[in-house]
Amino acid sequence: MMAYIFFALAGIALISGVLVVFQTHPLRSALWLIVNFFAVAGIYLLAHAEFIAAIQIIVYAGAIMVLFLFVIMLLNLRQPEEEAARPWFGQKLAGITLAALVAFILVYGFSKAEVPLAKAAPPGLGNTESIARLLFTDYLLPFEVTSVLLLVAIVGAVVLAKSKLK
Amino acid sequence: MTLTIPTFSLISIGPWLTLALGAILILLVDALSKGRKTYFPYFSLAVLALAAFQTIDLWGAQSTDFARMVYVDNFAFLFYLILILGAALTILLSRPYLEEWGKDMGEYYALILFATVGMMMMAASAHMIMIFLGLEVMSIAVYVLAGFFREDARSNEAALKYLVLGAFASAFLLFGMAFLYGAAGGSLYLDELAKRLTDAATLTKPLTLLAIALLVVGFGFKVAAVPFHMWTPDVYEGAPTSITAYMAVAVKAAAFAAFARVFFLAFPAFHVNWHMLLWVLAVATMTLGNVVAIAQTNIKRMLAYSSIAHAGYILVALVAANQLGAVSILYYLLAYTLMNIGAFGVVILVARKKDSYLNIYDYSGLAYQHPGLAAGMAVFMFALAGMPPTAGFVGKFYIFSAAVQAGYIWLAILGVMNSLVSVYYYLRITVLMYMRPAEADLGPIAFTPAVTACVIATAVATVLVGIFPGWFYDLAMNSVKIFPSL
Numbered sequence: 001m002m003a004y005i006f007f008a009l010a011g012i013a014l015i016s017g018v019l020v021v022f023q024t025h026p027l028r029s030a031l032w033l034i035v036n037f038f039a040v041a042g043i044y045l046l047a048h049a050e051f052i053a054a055i056q057i058i059v060y061a062g063a064i065m066v067l068f069l070f071v072i073m074l075l076n077l078r079q080p081e082e083e084a085a086r087p088w089f090g091q092k093l094a095g096i097t098l099a100a101l102v103a104f105i106l107v108y109g110f111s112k113a114e115v116p117l118a119k120a121a122p123p124g125l126g127n128t129e130s131i132a133r134l135l136f137t138d139y140l141l142p143f144e145v146t147s148v149l150l151l152v153a154i155v156g157a158v159v160l161a162k163s164k165l166k
Numbered sequence: 167m168t169l170t171i172p173t174f175s176l177i178s179i180g181p182w183l184t185l186a187l188g189a190i191l192i193l194l195v196d197a198l199s200k201g202r203k204t205y206f207p208y209f210s211l212a213v214l215a216l217a218a219f220q221t222i223d224l225w226g227a228q229s230t231d232f233a234r235m236v237y238v239d240n241f242a243f244l245f246y247l248i249l250i251l252g253a254a255l256t257i258l259l260s261r262p263y264l265e266e267w268g269k270d271m272g273e274y275y276a277l278i279l280f281a282t283v284g285m286m287m288m289a290a291s292a293h294m295i296m297i298f299l300g301l302e303v304m305s306i307a308v309y310v311l312a313g314f315f316r317e318d319a320r321s322n323e324a325a326l327k328y329l330v331l332g333a334f335a336s337a338f339l340l341f342g343m344a345f346l347y348g349a350a351g352g353s354l355y356l357d358e359l360a361k362r363l364t365d366a367a368t369l370t371k372p373l374t375l376l377a378i379a380l381l382v383v384g385f386g387f388k389v390a391a392v393p394f395h396m397w398t399p400d401v402y403e404g405a406p407t408s409i410t411a412y413m414a415v416a417v418k419a420a421a422f423a424a425f426a427r428v429f430f431l432a433f434p435a436f437h438v439n440w441h442m443l444l445w446v447l448a449v450a451t452m453t454l455g456n457v458v459a460i461a462q463t464n465i466k467r468m469l470a471y472s473s474i475a476h477a478g479y480i481l482v483a484l485v486a487a488n489q490l491g492a493v494s495i496l497y498y499l500l501a502y503t504l505m506n507i508g509a510f511g512v513v514i515l516v517a518r519k520k521d522s523y524l525n526i527y528d529y530s531g532l533a534y535q536h537p538g539l540a541a542g543m544a545v546f547m548f549a550l551a552g553m554p555p556t557a558g559f560v561g562k563f564y565i566f567s568a569a570v571q572a573g574y575i576w577l578a579i580l581g582v583m584n585s586l587v588s589v590y591y592y593l594r595i596t597v598l599m600y601m602r603p604a605e606a607d608l609g610p611i612a613f614t615p616a617v618t619a620c621v622i623a624t625a626v627a628t629v630l631v632g633i634f635p636g637w638f639y640d641l642a643m644n645s646v647k648i649f650p651s652l
Contacts, residue, residue: 109372137172141232145299148186152280152303155193156310159273
């Protein structure tokens, strides 16, 4: 049963991902991206990562997509008037070859070996609690450094966006 | 449920804290007080000096801290000092240049300090997530700095190009880390990776190879190695000149610090694979950088291609992967910091009036109008070309002898041939300055004290480090002892 759900979700994620890339209108790309986010959130749920699934919906499908749509609306993007430059044949060939190579390595690697499973959360602890625990023990420093990263990003955005001083 | 927070000592990340607090203080003072502040450069220099003292105080420690997240060792400390030197020299160059553009803002100095913190994180990381976070702190600050001249179209182009391609490169790096996590069975501690990644496991091998390839793309982008160099000329040309100097020197040093640490520590079992990969990259990077630099007439673009070529030389040292190779990475980055920031200092002095003199032919006859400046530029050009007795020569000597020692004779030969090619375009500037009449009157050059001091100091240091390489060689030798596999 779980396997069927997984393959259904994975199929939706793949197809919607491909559709994101192949749309000509940015709004449609954004809408397909939402579908993709939901499918991936479903996969997280199957892997018992409830916290990540919730974050995926709230932050990505919610906040970030609203931001995307706003930007698209504010920039008033229409269908591109002129065709974008077509990629060369060589570029296409190189892209397809490399993608096929990566796919081959992954399929070959995983089909030959027993895949080690991730450690399950210790009994009595939910997914959210285990993440919180890690954030304040093993990953204490990266967690704090993230705040520096956010501060830099805010300062940078203000520098680039604020109106002229003098 | 109880939660035991791991023991840690803030002293072991003291230099990061000093720089970050200094940056926050600049932002607060700038926001909360009125009027133009002229003391930010001095304050930033003082903060950098304090961080340097803290680093020297820590020298000799060898441990990890924060639940094995950071290394507290001499390799990190030596990189700290190189990065602090790069940031300090950049700040010396900045002030008059920014004033010319009407952009002398506190945020500039704060962002440089933050970028330096990010670089230090990369140099000290003991876990992949710290490398990524350090890389992002550094990159985001540098993206903004590249676009700091908002009114200038080229600066905008530089920032946008760097941001979009940089985000792409970060994604490659993250994918590499994710595959590595799978290959190692759920660990990203650098010291543990070496134990877990062995040729034997069936799944590990293909996944690790894929991860190595993706990591090379991510780091290769940051050091501007061919074929991930496309952004370099445009970004270096468009960014403010002081930031170009900073990018060429400090971003490269930080990326090489993480590059070297990851590849020396985590992949000893795969050395055949990554040596071959980097061999090809090194040759391509050196050759393309040097050959294309010949055709440039804009001095910033020329120095951009030259910086690609220099990344190629350092990659040679990475391929050699012996003790001398690791030492030569450190030595070369110090030498490159000195000579490249010096060269950009001269570019800033000559360019003036919102960068109106950037063509290399503007340097014709410079020696007759401003002999001191021309002499300084000549020193930097000789050093970049790798002539004795400058630091550039000794650096190249170490790198190529490391390659020979490791058995990569052909790589060393190709490297030496490449530096011969580079002599052409470096000496062309010297020839223009000394043997051609001035094409146009350059007019008076304002020798602002800070920039002049920076150019003089780097010129003297370039020669001194070249004549007395011993003390730094010993320091570097001491600091690369942390790699057991070399």
